[in-house]
Amino acid sequence: MMQIYRVALREYLENVKTKGFWIGILIFPGMLWMLIEIPQFLEEKGIPTRHVVIVDRSEDLGQIARQRITLLNRRKALTALQTHISKATAKQREEMMEKQEIDTGQLLDQLEQGLEQLSRSDVEINPFSPNQLVKLGDLIPETMLLDDTQWQQFKKLALSQLPEDAPPFEEPEPRFREVPLLAGIAIDDSNENIEEQLKPYLRGDQRYPNGDDEIDLFAMVIIPENALDQDQDLRFWSSNLADTDLLDTILKALSEEAREREYSRRGISSEVVAEVASIRVRSANYDPNKGAGDEKVGIRDKIRQYAPIGFVYMLWIAIFSISQMLLNNTIEEKSNRIIEVLLSSLTTNQLLMGKVFGVAAVGITMQIAWIGSLIGILNLKAGPSATWIADLIAAVITPELLLGFVFYFIAGYFFYAFLFAGIGSICNTIKEAQNFMSPLMLLMMVPLATMTFIPSEPNGTIATTLSWIPPWTPFVMMNRMAASPPQSEVYGTALVLLVSVGLVFLASAKIFRMGVLRTGQPPKLLELFGWLKSGKP
């Protein structure tokens, strides 16, 4: 036992000291952080103000388009204002939170009620997308945003509420800004003529003169005289095909206007249309597996249904990365010939077990660090005293789910670890190992491919069949946990999995014993079966 412990301890300490380990530990919170920060950063800083020329041949459509562009710009400013206020008042809010005891259960109930109310209005709600939740901007009337004076007053009022030591608010540059048509070109010139003259600017060959300044011209829009009559296209010129916000905004504004006019032409009130369009058929979902009187399916149940996917993904990454670690250092020991000294001090089984346990500890450390950093980052984003995250996790993750995760992590890890160590023992270089790895990789891809499909059909034929195949049991069963699979299957597949872990251990130990001292070409797959049968290389 002592020997296994010492090998495991060395394996653990040496792996923990490597750069790869720390990169592995840091990459997850790093990516999470970027996932949260980058879109926000890009929204604030990334996209420069785009300059656009609008050639308006219509009576009033240009005005409608311009209003929408202003609205877009103001919404951006409003979001910045909101962020500014939230940062400036973070301390106050924190103090308030500390004073109040917040019950997460109650919070979830409130959220659920709120969502239900919203679902009765004409706002489309997807509870899993935080972007869809109501923003401050949606609550402020458009007329106020469009009017310069009202907007300035609103801004002043909002900022006056902030603590005195709050930093000044800098309104961001607008998203789009209209620039006048080039001097010398008449607005009633032909489309071809105007377009021909603006092309060098639109291509970026020349900078567009704007007063005393020169700017990059992003786009030109030509609104035809009777765009609403469907027989003339709006002409949009731009060499940037990816940023479609401007075109989308204008088209949406003009389409709405077209519909509005069509309604009144046919004598239909647009209010009536809006009212009719807001009609939604609602559902109440019930789950027969839940206790009597508590069968209604709530947001918690829905999140719970999808939580296993997160676990499966973590399981997969962990097993994949740490099995690789095991493979690499078995090959290192073998190619360095350290293995021979080790084998004069240990039995092959002790060495194999020590390595597998040591590397498992590395994997567990990594998982704990990941989960810790996930909670840490969420806490940081939500303020340090917001204990609701821990409560939310506690509400969603049931003991059965955690128990399942621990069991399938251990069983799945040992299954693959013994396989990888066995392969490592017969190869002298990573290159040689790759030949054996390809089929294993394919094997490991299956659970990843079925990961999102299984929650939607958790007790279907495919899920059930896959559950009984040992290399996939940990992933598939973990994925099915939330759907309460039949007890007989839970215990049956667990038994098959454990027996196969035992078999893989025996086979690997045998190959390991024969493989570690072998030099030269690794054996062919058929030879390996020969080894297993005869017990001799």
Place this chain on the structure above:
Amino acid sequence: MSHPIELHNVTKTYGDFRAVDDVSFTVPAGTVCGFLGPNGAGKTTCIRMMLDILRPTSGSVSILGTPRALDVRARIGYLPEEKGLYKKMTAASIIAYFAMLKGVPSAKAKKTARELLERYGLGSFQDHKCEALSKGMGQKVQVLASIAHDPDLVILDEPFSGLDPVNQGVMEEVIRDIRARGKTVIFSTHVMSHAERICERIVVISAGRLVFDGTIEDARALLPRRVRVRGAGVEDALSRLPDVAQALPSSDGREGVIELRLHEGANPQEMLKIAFEQGVALEVFEVVDPNLHEVFVHLVGDEAREAALR
């Protein structure tokens, strides 16, 4: 009382190939034994069987009184032929780790590791990673790792290979120190001068078979002594005597010196007497014992040459 190493009719075959063929020998306690043989003679296979890393096809091995070396692994130190260290571990920690695997408590293992590194001139490298050490240093570290648990029996496979003359000297010193503490050492080599300097006994195998087992003196006695002479008329006077088997130019290359190979049992003093009686003016008269190198070539030369040509 059994000997630390006993091999009885040990044979190891791989398919049709007999790597070790009916080898028997013993190494008494407290001796340094050289395990000699040309490349591919089966030395490493024998050593692996002693350590129970390989099992013999037939015959039996007894190490420190037991057939299973792992049962007494704490009393055995082993340096394999192909040397390697964990690149990322420091010299001190790797020595301590191997000692701990042999059952030495952690604190004592660390202390011993530092002491050993100091004693053999690597004190300032104890916290260097192994990848930063030179080949010779790395090899010294590995030897120290194999003896840090103060084993009763030390098995070294080619401990001198890859070392410069200075470090070869240090290695000889290490082996003498182990013997001075009353321990048993067996080491394999094909460089005879080391064996000649530090061994009491040698075991020679060739093509898997035992060809010699005994003391250095026994080995030297396998070849007759030689007399090197120079002087006018000395060849005529001595080369035709019945005690002389062969007269050749001296193997040390000195000009005019003749080497007389004597028959077994011949007395060199008789040669001197006859030379005086015949009035030969002797400039050189030396009695030379055969060295181990010559004994080795005599024992395995043909087979080694054949093996090399195959």
